[in-house]
Amino acid sequence: MVSKLEAAMEGLIKVFHTYSSKEGDKYKLSKAELKSLLQGELSDFLAASKDPMVVEKIMSDLDENRDGEVDFQEFVVLVAALTVACNEFFVESMKN
Amino acid sequence: MVSKLEAAMEGLIKVFHTYSSKEGDKYKLSKAELKSLLQGELSDFLAASKDPMVVEKIMSDLDENRDGEVDFQEFVVLVAALTVACNEFFVESMKN
DSSP: OHHHHHHHHHHHHHHHHHHSSSSTTTTBHHHHHHHHHHHHHHHHHHHHHTTTHHHHHHHHHHOTTTSSSSSSHHHHHHHHHHHHHHHHHHHHHHHH | OOHHHHHHHHHHHHHHHHHHSSSTTTTTTTTHHHHHHHHHHOOHHHHHHHOTTTTOOOOOHHOOOOOBBHHHHHHHHHHHHHHHHHHHHHHHHHOO
């Protein structure tokens, strides 16, 4: 029996590999794969940003080792930051 | 319609608050709450560690601001590290 936390962790891994396996290195996101992931999985977040360069900026921020691809560790940094922001929003709305 | 990635992020937030709301600060994990979370959600991980001090060590590692409690951001660091380790295991098993 998988716990809720294990299910969430498994979900992160599955989502990453669904997109990273499409082209090139199967275990890294190219810029096109990252864009596809953001559009498919975080469309509300993308729509909320009016910046047409948002995908390029996220890619540049995440790609710490400057190889033009985002590996799983770099992806987790994005998800962690977004989840912390969501949690802060949730906590504030609970307090008010 | 919630995407798989959004569901995973929501799962992390829900799990944290399920345990953090039990006593004291509703938005932070006390040591007892952290122990309860690890036992309830990551029992296989806990069982794999033979170290009787593992909960104390995790608490000490996570509690960056030394207030004796683990906030959501500190918790996400643990989950991120565990998920990266799980992914590496998964990728290695796929390659072999």
